[in-house]
Amino acid sequence: MNRLWTVLSGLGFAVAAMMPWVTFALNDGNYPAKSTLQFFDAPFLLTGFRLHLLVIGLLVVLFTFLPLPGRPRILRAAGWAGGLISLVNGAYITFKGGGLGAITAADGKVAFAAFVGVAAGALLIWSGAKAAPGIEFSWPERPSRWLAYLALLVSFAGLLLFVAAILTSGGGITNPYSAGQFMSFLAMAAGLIAALGATGVLRWIGELSEQHRYFSLLVMLGCALGLPFTSAGNEYWMTVAVNIGVYAATAIGLNIVVGLAGLLDLGYVAFMGIGAFVAANLSGAAAAAFDIHLPFIFAAIAAALVAGVFGAIVGSPTLRVRGDYLAIVTMAFGEIFVRSSQNNIGGLTGGSNAIPGIPPLELFGTGFQESISIGGYKLAGGVLYYVLIVLLVALVMGVFANLKDSRIGRAWIAIREDEDAARAMGIQTGRAKILAFLIGATLAGLAGAVFAHKTSSVSYESFRFTESVTLLAAVILGGMGTIPGAVLGASLLFVLPETLREFQDYRLMLFGLALVLIMRFRPQGLVADRHRRAELTTVDDPVEVAAR
């Protein structure tokens, strides 16, 4: 009986996908304007979300009869994905396009196809939960080396293509419907990830990459460097990717301070600003305070050092101030930085004029902003910046991973869990905390130096409190204390505004709401750290403990 419902909902998805055609037939070839998003680029083709919907529908029918591990969860994931795709498209066209008519005459105002899709999704979520569990299946725990390598290669290459597809799914900034298409693609992607998670393959890959750490790091690096060769390899996405990389590196630095050492820093972006201003002043920009042009590597080192020194200074109150008070002190430092740079302190920051005209980086006479060709394959402009930022993020990740498992990293975690106990165990808490600030700030300064050269103009406006909150949100959303978390969080928070330009005005509002909701429903973030999870979901109430 249950199978009937799941099959029905699968067919529902397929019907929803095909409905626009029916409309076409009913209206004698007159297609109601704005019937579907795809109408504009491909009225007769089954592409984009309609293809996804159809594929999901057919797969659901197939999965109903196919023995699969974790079938109920897969079916529910499919239900969510299909339902959300329909919801996004229905809502989007209804509000933006003036009416979605799939199976109506003339100027259809009702999103029938979307209704069918949403209903099918709801039905599938409900019935999928009760589907008979599939077969028991366990992934090999210690597969042979070559099998593991192959699995890792395939999965990381898949991840690369997946990322590229997500980035380009909106069709670029010229597409007026990019936000809608992007969101429906995202729904599809989320469903896919959830379904894969249900089969246990994601965890398996995760364990494999733990076992073959260096190999998977190498593959990951290679995949990251492969992005320019995919569909996302144009100048626009390279620029976005570089920005994401800068903020990801900064977020990892912040993750040391907040995630590992548990010191809430609300003025962290100031360190990135300091790094950017130092690099700007040392790189021969016209408005720079010093008339010298250091090679990038030295300017970057200087930026990192100066930011690190400021980090130690800002961190010094941690010797006496704890918790909430520390958050306020760091915010005060951040505000002092913004005010000072706004007023062009010492002629170093350009004030409201910013420091423009920072020369782009060069290597062997090739500007980093130019496009290059490798073996006849022409790559988009800005690829070299992308390569640089990938290497920088890799470096920062390496620093973070090594620190986390080192003596000082364990000291930080101990301080985060209980400072007094840590001190009683012989940890020099003051030194460790200042070191956290120093290292975090150094990394941010380094990222700031790249930022200065990439954007070619540095202004105090890039380093305001909002940016600090955004970075903090990235760390929290991704999951405190984890590397993938920080990168994922930074990517989400800086890709979404790019692809959802139409909602740009609402960006900050949604941010605020997201912070509240995350803290309420998933305080450990998307990628949870083991320690953190234990800490953040502590249940003290004995009744609740007993109930578990």
Place this chain on the structure above:
Amino acid sequence: MAAYLEQLVNGLVLGSIIGLIALGYTMVYGVIQLINFAHGEVFMVGAYASLACYLWILPPDLAGTWYIALPAMILFGSLVAALLAIAMERFAYRPLRGAPRLAPLITALGVSVFLQEVVRLFFPDAKQAKPYPTPFIEGGITVHLGDGQFTIAYIRILLVVVAIGLAALLQLYISRSRMGRAMRAIANDPDTARLMGINPDRIIVWTFVIGAVLAGVAGVFYGGYQNTINTDMGFQNGIFAFTAAVLGGIGSIRGAVVGAMIIGVVKTIAGQLPFLGGTQYDYVWIFVVLIFMLVFRPQGFFGETERVRA
């Protein structure tokens, strides 16, 4: 000389605004140890609500009469602020009670950003600063001093009187009333207080409401003497107010008022002194004072020695 005296008076006026906001911070922190970052936004919303009352609710022929307009605006602003605070406590903070301390702080940040953006996006024309009426007798007292002179507007005098009066009332309420005693009990030891038959949820909501009402009053006066309001006002003054609360010793009513006066005077006097950087750097000095205070006397002027909290 007159210029400095004028700035001193301005500082006390600014301090009164900040003090009214700081009372909300200090009470909430005193009772549940939460830095309610969004409290500055409550103040901002109060100001916008009172403006809405003036523009759209008050009949135009009454809006010019200050003894009708001012109470009406204060009432409406405070009411909206109080409702907002209740909603905030219920939906954002209460679910997190007992969570690790970082969680509610981040939530508070989120609420703050959210509210600021909601007002900016949905209040008509709120993307620029909005003009605000002066809901009180125009003009003021002119003070002559040596060869200089300056004018203190009546609304500023009223503001200082109201602020200090409300703070005194609050002090009395906390120390004498049944509700005040319950608040102190919750602050002291929530579990024991609960055993004594106190309903913590009710007390905490009430604490938020009192703070919000004071912030609403502050919002009306702020608009009245600045003549413009913008959506940033909550964040900026909220920070000042929190600084004031810390300076005076968090949890102490007297401390909040004294701290606020100090902040106000520091800001205006620093703005007057060229060697401190003038008005461009007046904010910076407030934060410098805050940092030094936190580092060398974190319990503030009137605070008890800091308890070590797990």
